[in-house]
Amino acid sequence: MRHLIDPLDLSVQEIDKLLDLADDIAGNPKRYSQVCSGKKLATLFYEPSTRTRLSFESAMLNMGGSVLGFSSANSSSAAKGESVADTIRAVSCYADICAIRHPKEGAPLRASQYSKIPVINAGDGGHQHPTQTLTDLMTIRVKKHRLDHLTIGLCGDLKFGRTVHSLITALSRYEGVRFVLISPEELRVPDYIIDNVLKAKNIPFEEVENIEDVISQLDILYMTRVQKERFFNEEDYIRLKDSYILTMDKMQNAKPDMAVLHPLPRVNEIALEVDDDPRAAYFDQVQNGVYVRMALMMTLLEVEHA
Amino acid sequence: MLNIDSLNKGIVLDHIRAGSSMKIYDLLGLSQMDCCVAVIKNAKSNKLGKKDIIKIEGTTDIDLDVLGFIDHNITVNIIDNGQIIEKKQLYLPKTLTNVIKCKNPRCITSIEEEINHVFRLTEDGTQRYRCIYCEQEYQDK
CATH class of the missing domain: 3.30.70.140 (Aspartate carbamoyltransferase regulatory subunit, N-terminal domain)
Incomplete structure (x- = not known):
């Protein structure tokens, strides 16, 4: 039995295979409409989410399976003080696979230690979000036709942005990748990513504070939201929340084939005028997220391909 | 003496x-x-x-x-x-279980009962340990 807790739980070859399957699902969704018939997905969301939970549920429904679960800690036994370990032991009896989102970092790993069914990390605090990464990788591959030899700019909250940590970790395995990390000093990438991933693998990166200075170099610009829920101190949030806003004015200096990604939801970090630019790929990501989660659940459930 | x-x-x-x-x-x-x-x-x-x-x-x-x-x-x-x-002969252990505690308030170890505090030696040769759950480095302060 396999889980997906960390982006590195899948090898580069497995990711390629999974993205190939996701591409095929995108091209022939009807062929996959019953591949998970009789299977149940449990969505254990201890933290609010619109996109990720609905994306998982939509993915399972698209394959003929069914879904059950909860969408906030208040509506689960966590409100009564139940541990993650106990909850997952119970859920293992009700479902065939589960997706867990939790505000505490490492909760999905904890769940996987006690689970009898595959566990998918659907986001743990400011730590990792590997299915968003698969979505990002699929979108980058569709837009650029490769995952290697790219200059990727990541902009905004790089400290608490779990999608950023997962994406850097996953892309670090591809040749010729270079990162430009654009953030205020207080929201820089945590040292465990710098030390364990970038420096450990000798991957070129630079940390800058000004998007205008670097936007012309980028093949991919990955924007993120400054997340209010990750701050213990409201004052810090208010001071930093408008640090970076992408406008058409700034986009003028970008490459004509640069792709702008964002894990969504956005607040104001991408001006609405950018939505109509052909380089805006963030709504493509949402659709790709469903296909890639279908491919992932098929893989972890070891169901036969159509 | x-x-x-x-x-x-x-x-x-x-x-x-x-x-x-x-x-x-x-x-x-x-x-x-x-x-x-x-x-x-x-x-x-x-x-x-x-x-x-x-x-x-x-x-x-x-x-x-x-x-x-x-x-x-x-x-x-x-x-x-x-x-x-x-x-x-003593060696730096690859993992430490319940010897030191994770101090990250965002870590699952801060709320989960009966959870082992497990740290793993980083592979970069710098003799540092990180929590296996949140990956925060242990700092003896």
């Missing part, structure tokens, strides 16, 4: 960095052991200038991983019949 009797059976931890013996005393849980323990601080040392020594009488069963984590240069002498019968 302070005299402490030599052991007939037990362990002598020698060449402890001066000042760290009480930390070792705590982490090894020596206060809970029902045996005679001598902690010698600031003894003269040709090698270190000053050193601490701990002598534990009657038992040879201690957690060498804990010692390796604190200082892998400590000399561990196993004593039987008043003689050193073995010198143990």
